[in-house]
Each structure stands twice: as structure tokens, then as C-alpha cells.
Amino acid sequence: KAGVTQTPRYLIKTRGQQVTLSCSPISGHRSVSxxxxxxxxxxxxxxxxxxxxxxxxxxxxxRFSGRQFSNSRSEMNVSTLELGDSALYLCASMxxxxxxxxxxxxxxxxxxxx
Amino acid sequence: KQEVTQxxxxxxxxEGENLVLNCSxxxxxxxxxxxxxQDPGKGLTSxxxxxxxxxxxxxxxxxxxxxxxSGRSTLYIAASQPGDSATYLCAxxxxxxxxxxxxxxxxxxxxP
Numbered sequence: 001k002a003g004v005t006q007t008p009r010y011l012i013k014t015r016g017q018q019v020t021l022s023c024s025p026i027s028g029h030r031s032v033s034x035x036x037x038x039x040x041x042x043x044x045x046x047x048x049x050x051x052x053x054x055x056x057x058x059x060x061x062x063r064f065s066g067r068q069f070s071n072s073r074s075e076m077n078v079s080t081l082e083l084g085d086s087a088l089y090l091c092a093s094m095x096x097x098x099x100x101x102x103x104x105x106x107x108x109x110x111x112x113x114x
Numbered sequence: 115k116q117e118v119t120q121x122x123x124x125x126x127x128x129e130g131e132n133l134v135l136n137c138s139x140x141x142x143x144x145x146x147x148x149x150x151x152q153d154p155g156k157g158l159t160s161x162x163x164x165x166x167x168x169x170x171x172x173x174x175x176x177x178x179x180x181x182x183x184s185g186r187s188t189l190y191i192a193a194s195q196p197g198d199s200a201t202y203l204c205a206x207x208x209x210x211x212x213x214x215x216x217x218x219x220x221x222x223x224x225x226p
């Protein structure tokens with residue numbers, strides 16, 4: 001099976017722009033979660049989707065949003081980019097989204113905001 | 115508010131040594147705890163998952179323990195190899211909202 005695929009791998013944007021990141025989970029996995037990783041704050045949970053519904057959300061402003069499609073692929077959108085949004089954005093998938101399941105991560109999208 | 119701490123932040127040991135990485139958390143109301151490794155420029159790989167009712171999990175040369183009452187977990191790596199060099203992160207899944215709270219990681223270097 002192919003692993004979790006994130007595109008693009010690298011992205012450079014300027015302040016005020018918006019960006020959309022994509023995540024394709026492992027085939028058959030229905031849960032997709034997103035995380036932000038920065039040197040200062042470490043890893044932080046953004047949100048989780050299961051069967052096209054947002055099931056959980058972290059403490060991020062409304063500029064961060066996401067969605068999940070019927071094929072379980074997910075997109076994350078950040079509007080009105082700020083310098084502090086520069087980070088590695090990781091997505092992870094689980095088969096059923098059960099709390100005792102292991103997470104499978106993609107390689108991430110490195111976003112730089114100038 | 116749950117806080118997850120990993121000490122030390124970095125560790126360098128010669129190949130072949132056994133070593134222990136530590137993870138502590140302030141709120142014992144957790145569902146489970148997971149250990150991950152992250153290689154530079156890559157995503158995370160799940161190593162071990164311990165349910166709150168379990169005391170330890172083993173996979174190959176790795177053994178993770180959990181003491182929920184004291185808010186501690188350890189990851190034991192036996193007979194370390196250069197390929198074990200990576201950043202190791204622990205994460206606790208909260209009972210209240212099922213969110214994962216992450217430690218900052220321990221950067222491990224195994225010297226040949």
C-alpha cells in the first residue's frame with residue numbers, strides 16, 4: 001500500500017496570501033488529522049476529519065480550516081498568511097480513527113511565509 | 115492544561131549502548147501514550163502505543179513503559195545502532211477530548 005502523501009513538499013508564500021495543502025491518506029483509511037510543527041512550539045494538533053466530518057479541533061484561529069472529501073483525501077487551507085505560520089505541516093491517517101490506533105504520517109509540507 | 119516534557123533534549127551515545135529516553139506528563143487522565151521517531155526532513159513513524167491500562171509494550175529492541183500515576187513513560191532502546199539516530203517524540207492522548215499533546219522530543223545521536 002502507498003503511504004500518506006502530502007503535496008506540495010515545499011511552498012513559499014508572502015504575508016496576506018492564502019494557501020491550500022493536500023493530504024492523501026493510506027487507501028482504506030478514513031481518519032485524517034493535521035498538525036503544525038515549529039521549532040518554538042513543537043507539534044500542535046490542528047484538526048481531525050473522519051468520513052468528511054470534522055471530529056476534533058485544536059486551538060488555532062479561524063484562518064486555519066480544512067475539509068475532507070468522499071475519497072478521504074483532505075485539504076487544509078490557511079488564509080491571510082502571517083510570518084508565524086511558517087512551519088512544517090504534517091498530516092496523519094488512521095483506518096477507523098479509533099483512539100487506540102497508530103497514526104501513519106506523511107512527510108509534510110514545509111511552508112515558508114515571507 | 116496537560117504538559118508533556120521530554121528530558122534530555124539531546125543525547126549522544128556510542129554504538130552498542132543501552133539507553134533510556136524519558137517522557138513526563140502533568141495530567142494522568144490520559145487514554146494512551148505513543149512514542150514516535152522523526153528523521154530529518156521526514157514525517158513521524160509510530161514506534162509503540164501503550165494504552166492507559168497497560169504497563170509496557172515491546173517491539174524488537176524497543177521497550178516502552180508507562181506509569182500513569184506518576185506521570186512518566188520511558189523508552190528503552192537496547193544495543194543502539196547508528197540507524198537509531200533520530201528525534202524521538204512522545205505524545206499523550208487525552209481522556210477528555212482525545213487530542214494528542216506532544217513533547218518537544220529528544221534528539222538522539224548514536225556514534226559509530
